[in-house]
Amino acid sequence: MTNYKLCIIPCNGLDKSLGIIARTVALKTIEKEPKIELICPVLLNNGEKKYEEILKSSKIVVVDGCMTGCATKLIEERNLKIFKKVFIPEMSKKFKLKPGKNLILTEEGINLAKTIATELIESLDRSDDEITIEYKEIEDIDYFDITVDKFYFRVPKSGFNFNENDCWIKPEGDLGLIGITDYLQNSASDIMFVELPEIGGKIEQFDDVGSFESVKTVLQLISPVSGEIVSINKLLEKQPELLNQDPYGKGWFAEIKLANFEEDKELLMDCSEYFEYMKNKIMKESEHLKKMKSEKND
Amino acid sequence: MGEGYDADKETFMSVPRKKIPWWPTIDYEKCDFCMECDKFCPHNVYAKTNDDNKKLIVKNPYNCVVFCRVCAKACAPNALKFPDKRKITKLIKKLRSEQKGESQ
Ligand code: SF4
Ligand code: SF4
Numbered sequence: 001m002t003n004y005k006l007c008i009i010p011c012n013g014l015d016k017s018l019g020i021i022a023r024t025v026a027l028k029t030i031e032k033e034p035k036i037e038l039i040c041p042v043l044l045n046n047g048e049k050k051y052e053e054i055l056k057s058s059k060i061v062v063v064d065g066c067m068t069g070c071a072t073k074l075i076e077e078r079n080l081k082i083f084k085k086v087f088i089p090e091m092s093k094k095f096k097l098k099p100g101k102n103l104i105l106t107e108e109g110i111n112l113a114k115t116i117a118t119e120l121i122e123s124l125d126r127s128d129d130e131i132t133i134e135y136k137e138i139e140d141i142d143y144f145d146i147t148v149d150k151f152y153f154r155v156p157k158s159g160f161n162f163n164e165n166d167c168w169i170k171p172e173g174d175l176g177l178i179g180i181t182d183y184l185q186n187s188a189s190d191i192m193f194v195e196l197p198e199i200g201g202k203i204e205q206f207d208d209v210g211s212f213e214s215v216k217t218v219l220q221l222i223s224p225v226s227g228e229i230v231s232i233n234k235l236l237e238k239q240p241e242l243l244n245q246d247p248y249g250k251g252w253f254a255e256i257k258l259a260n261f262e263e264d265k266e267l268l269m270d271c272s273e274y275f276e277y278m279k280n281k282i283m284k285e286s287e288h289l290k291k292m293k294s295e296k297n298d
Numbered sequence: 299m300g301e302g303y304d305a306d307k308e309t310f311m312s313v314p315r316k317k318i319p320w321w322p323t324i325d326y327e328k329c330d331f332c333m334e335c336d337k338f339c340p341h342n343v344y345a346k347t348n349d350d351n352k353k354l355i356v357k358n359p360y361n362c363v364v365f366c367r368v369c370a371k372a373c374a375p376n377a378l379k380f381p382d383k384r385k386i387t388k389l390i391k392k393l394r395s396e397q398k399g400e401s402q
Binding site: 016018066067068087088089090092093098099101164165204205206207208211217218219220222266267 | 310311330332334337338340363364365366367368371372373374375376383384387390391394
């Protein structure tokens with residue numbers, strides 16, 4: 001087992017089977033690996049001191065039953081990092097086992113929880129291997145910028161192409177870095193969890209190549225280009241805040257060996273085109289918000 | 299995101315949004331009406347109904363962001379289907395070149 005301390009916190013949502021599966025996953029995990037500390041989310045929410053200490057001194061595994069992400073929120077509120085996240089609907093699809101609708105788990109539901117726990121332990125063992133983090137030299141970028149209602153948005157002045165899903169590609173020869181724009185990171189607000197693609201994966205233009213999560217929402221990176229993933233920015237797993245701080249630089253997501261950039265480019269915008277597109281979008285949203293506010297006040 | 303959206307006026311990649319058939323389809327054989335997708339989508343695509351067989355429908359398909367698939371993540375029974383992305387990309391290219399032809 002791992003050479004660092006681990007704890008596990010399930011959402012334990014008792015209003016649907018997904019939450020009960022989350023709880024069962026946590027129980028099955030500590031049954032197999034008693035060294036992992038179990039955190040009760042309800043007690044933690046009540047301010048249990050012992051848990052606060054465990055959370056600070058261990059790596060945290062979060063098990064969420066649904067998009068509400070209650071377990072994730074408890075960690076986020078404490079400004080702690082999530083080491084690994086288990087999301088029940090995703091696992092249910094992966095193992096082709098249904099959670100069921102009833103609050104008393106079916107045999108299939110229990111099976112699902114057991115399977116997830118087994119896989120979780122295996123993956124924790126694997127992540128024991130030192131991960132190598134690849135640092136990329138990022139040159140200084142010149143930006144167009146605009147401030148709207150306290151929000152500050154930037155778009156590089158050159159060297160990037162964009163799709164209308166607010167993701168960028170920075171081509172360099174037959175390779176390219178991809179990532180998300182300032183617009184997307186702003187609409188997510190504080191990003192606390194990132195799911196990166198696998199190295200070696202082949203992707204097509206507009207494929208979903210990864211996702212990132214804030215307390216507010218989950219967003220996807222929709223690839224502007226086709227090709228093969230040759231490296232990923234592992235640092236984002238440790239410091240997801242880089243996506244907020246430096247989305248065009250240190251917050252790069254993945255590096256792609258470009259398959260067909262000239263053709264892909266026909267459907268992409270250049271820097272000034274994207275800046276105009278983004279400005280339009282922001283203005284529309286801001287006007288709409290103002291209208292809603294004034295309607296409320298009327 | 300998605301605020302102030304008027305599908306009639308919107309374009310995606312310069313093509314009228316209404317010409318692009320991209321939105322989720324609910325497989326009612328699989329859906330268990332957990333409503334997670336509706337809770338999650340910020341664009342008001344889904345709507346609840348009183349029909350017991352179709353408690354949830356795709357009400358505003360053109361509000362769906364072309365190429366977005368993120369609500370499918372929330373769906374444990376895998377009941378949400380999206381169109382073939384390649385076909386949609388091809389269609390967008392075709393419509394764009396037609397538009398170019400017209401404007402010349
Ligand atoms: S794909 Fe995206 S925009 Fe479309 S319904 Fe799902 S969450 Fe909403
Ligand atoms: S998330 Fe899936 S199962 Fe739940 S209501 Fe939506 S389509 Fe149906």
